[in-house]
Amino acid sequence: MKVKQLSIFMENRAGRLAEVVRLLGEAKVNIRALSLADTSDFGILRLIVNDVEKAISTLRGSNHTVSVTEVVAVEVPDKPGGLASVLDPLSASGVNVEYMYAFVEKATDKAVVIFRFEDAEAALKVLAKAGISVLPAETVYTL
Amino acid sequence: MIFDKKMECMDRGELRRIQGERLKDAVRRAYDNVPFYRRKLDEHGVKPEDIRSLNDIEKLPFTMKDDFRQNYPFGLFAVPMREIVRVHASSGTTGKPTVVGYTKEDVGIWADTCARTLGCGGGTAEDVVQVAYGYGLFTGGLGMHYGGERLGATVVPMSGGNTKKQLMLMEDFGTTLLCCTPSYSLQVAEEADAEGIDLRKLKLRVGYFGAEPWTEAMRRQIEQRMPLKAIDIYGLSEVIGPGVASECLEQNGLHVFEDHYYPEIIDPETGKALGPGEKGELVFTCLTKRATPLLRYRTRDISVLYEDACPCGRTSRRMQRVTGRTDDMLIIRGVNVFPSQIEHLLMEVEGVEPHYVIVVDKTGALDELEIKVEVSESLFSDEIKKLEALQKRIFDEVRSALGITAKITLVEPRTIERGLGKAKRVIDVRDIK
Numbered sequence: 001m002k003v004k005q006l007s008i009f010m011e012n013r014a015g016r017l018a019e020v021v022r023l024l025g026e027a028k029v030n031i032r033a034l035s036l037a038d039t040s041d042f043g044i045l046r047l048i049v050n051d052v053e054k055a056i057s058t059l060r061g062s063n064h065t066v067s068v069t070e071v072v073a074v075e076v077p078d079k080p081g082g083l084a085s086v087l088d089p090l091s092a093s094g095v096n097v098e099y100m101y102a103f104v105e106k107a108t109d110k111a112v113v114i115f116r117f118e119d120a121e122a123a124l125k126v127l128a129k130a131g132i133s134v135l136p137a138e139t140v141y142t143l
Numbered sequence: 144m145i146f147d148k149k150m151e152c153m154d155r156g157e158l159r160r161i162q163g164e165r166l167k168d169a170v171r172r173a174y175d176n177v178p179f180y181r182r183k184l185d186e187h188g189v190k191p192e193d194i195r196s197l198n199d200i201e202k203l204p205f206t207m208k209d210d211f212r213q214n215y216p217f218g219l220f221a222v223p224m225r226e227i228v229r230v231h232a233s234s235g236t237t238g239k240p241t242v243v244g245y246t247k248e249d250v251g252i253w254a255d256t257c258a259r260t261l262g263c264g265g266g267t268a269e270d271v272v273q274v275a276y277g278y279g280l281f282t283g284g285l286g287m288h289y290g291g292e293r294l295g296a297t298v299v300p301m302s303g304g305n306t307k308k309q310l311m312l313m314e315d316f317g318t319t320l321l322c323c324t325p326s327y328s329l330q331v332a333e334e335a336d337a338e339g340i341d342l343r344k345l346k347l348r349v350g351y352f353g354a355e356p357w358t359e360a361m362r363r364q365i366e367q368r369m370p371l372k373a374i375d376i377y378g379l380s381e382v383i384g385p386g387v388a389s390e391c392l393e394q395n396g397l398h399v400f401e402d403h404y405y406p407e408i409i410d411p412e413t414g415k416a417l418g419p420g421e422k423g424e425l426v427f428t429c430l431t432k433r434a435t436p437l438l439r440y441r442t443r444d445i446s447v448l449y450e451d452a453c454p455c456g457r458t459s460r461r462m463q464r465v466t467g468r469t470d471d472m473l474i475i476r477g478v479n480v481f482p483s484q485i486e487h488l489l490m491e492v493e494g495v496e497p498h499y500v501i502v503v504d505k506t507g508a509l510d511e512l513e514i515k516v517e518v519s520e521s522l523f524s525d526e527i528k529k530l531e532a533l534q535k536r537i538f539d540e541v542r543s544a545l546g547i548t549a550k551i552t553l554v555e556p557r558t559i560e561r562g563l564g565k566a567k568r569v570i571d572v573r574d575i576k
Binding site for chain 2: 005007009010011016037038039041042044046063064065066067069098099116
């Protein structure tokens with residue numbers, strides 16, 4: 001149920017993001033989802049891609065610092081209150097979200113939310129109990 | 144194994160008396176035979192007869208590295224060329240090399256003190272010594288080579304480089320003692336990993352590492368990766384080469400072979416002699432060397448001398464591992480800072496050899512120190528707060544150890560320039576403005 005997300009260390013200066021996405025493009029790696037967290041000095045680029053191994057070898061080959069983090073992808077109805085319906089049971093059970101980001105699926109009425117939980121196992125149990133559908137990794141890579 | 148029990152374990156009073164006698168002789172020889180020393184002592188208003196005991200050493204002027212350059216190539220020799228049996232030279236990155244000569248007698252003294260060095264780490268005639276220091280003008284290779292032979296050990300004169308072959312000989316010849324630079328020992332360990340050689344199956348017992356500054360953290364790393372005790376050895380060609388001082392198996396300071404090479408610690412700013420336990424610049428006087436006498440040579444290495452007894456039984460003073468060089472010293476807001484101290488702190492925080500650069504700048508009248516650290520995968524975290532905690536940890540370490548605040552900047556790998564030889568660790572922008 002867990003999805004592999006790439007995290008890349010980046011200095012906060014012009015052209016760094018452009019270089020990473022260019023490298024991935026040249027390697028024919030397709031980016032499914034993306035988020036950027038930053039401070040004034042540096043940032044962390046978080047990516048979900050169609051080919052994790054290829055993306056890692058491409059980036060490491062160009063001396064980028066890359067790590068793999070396991071995240072959970074949840075399908076949320078694309079309508080007002082959709083996200084709240086997922087977060088409510090989580091907060092009621094005391095499950096902590098480290099960070100999250102969302103994107104809208106093409107050609108469906110669903111949105112996908114990527115979660116990084118402090119305790120992924122506990123979160124998956126809560127989601128299952130609440131009847132919220134968690135997307136399998138393969139589905140996310142090929143969205 | 145104590146190679147020369149008589150000299151190495153001598154009563155300190157008796158040792159001082161012998162040192163005093165030898166000093167008088169050394170000053171006389173330098174004054175009578177080297178025009179440079181005669182002129183220098185005359186200018187300083189000192190005559191050889193003013194040196195009556197060891198206490199008078201402070202009356203002598205210092206000798207500097209530049210004096211070697213000014214007298215290139217043979218101007219500092221005190222004996223005719225027919226008595227010189229060997230010359231060595233240190234690489235001159237900033238001018239002409241520093242040339243030193245040896246008489247037959249000097250080569251013998253040198254071999255003795257290198258044999259003492261090997262003995263300090265427990266070496267005996269039973270050992271197989273692989274010398275992986277470079278042979279040639281550099282003193283490292285031949286110095287330890289002669290020391291090994293003097294000890295009666297089996298010497299494998301492998302010289303530096305060719306790591307695959309180094310490993311092959313270690314396996315096939317049953318090498319027990321390894322002499323090389325500390326960084327090269329890590330290269331050997333890496334090559335062994337790559338070749339699938341289990342170093343624990345080798346007979347390696349002791350490594351004699353020197354010729355470059357290293358840290359305690361690096362020692363731990365080497366001892367973890369190689370099945371040996373890593374001994375810090377010290378020497379410089381101006382004094383004689385390797386064999387000036389060596390740690391014993393206590394690994395607590397380097398015994399100086401001070402019956403030949405007399406050490407002092409001075410304040411690098413004022414030139415005033417400092418006492419035991421005080422940190423300053425290391426100065427050496429060669430008491431016995433014939434070809435190139437050396438009076439109060441300023442090494443520019445920073446150390447401390449200790450006089451307390453060592454459990455190994457040697458009575459010589461011990462010098463602390465060299466923690467920096469006076470010419471590397473940065474003065475940040477009046478605080479003396481050595482890049483090696485920062486390297487050591489980073490190593491403690493990261494657990495591995497760090498890639499970093501120190502940038503010194505000025506904002507108004509105030510010096511600013513910035514330490515740029517490359518974020519390797521072992522340091523990287525997917526979470527901003529953990530990276531910020533890393534920055535803070537380095538900041539706190541620097542502040543508590545050095546008493547200064549530094550800006551810690553995390554940078555991408557390979558953004559810090561790597562030279563072919565030594566990495567450039569300090570960028571002092573203050574010089575440029």
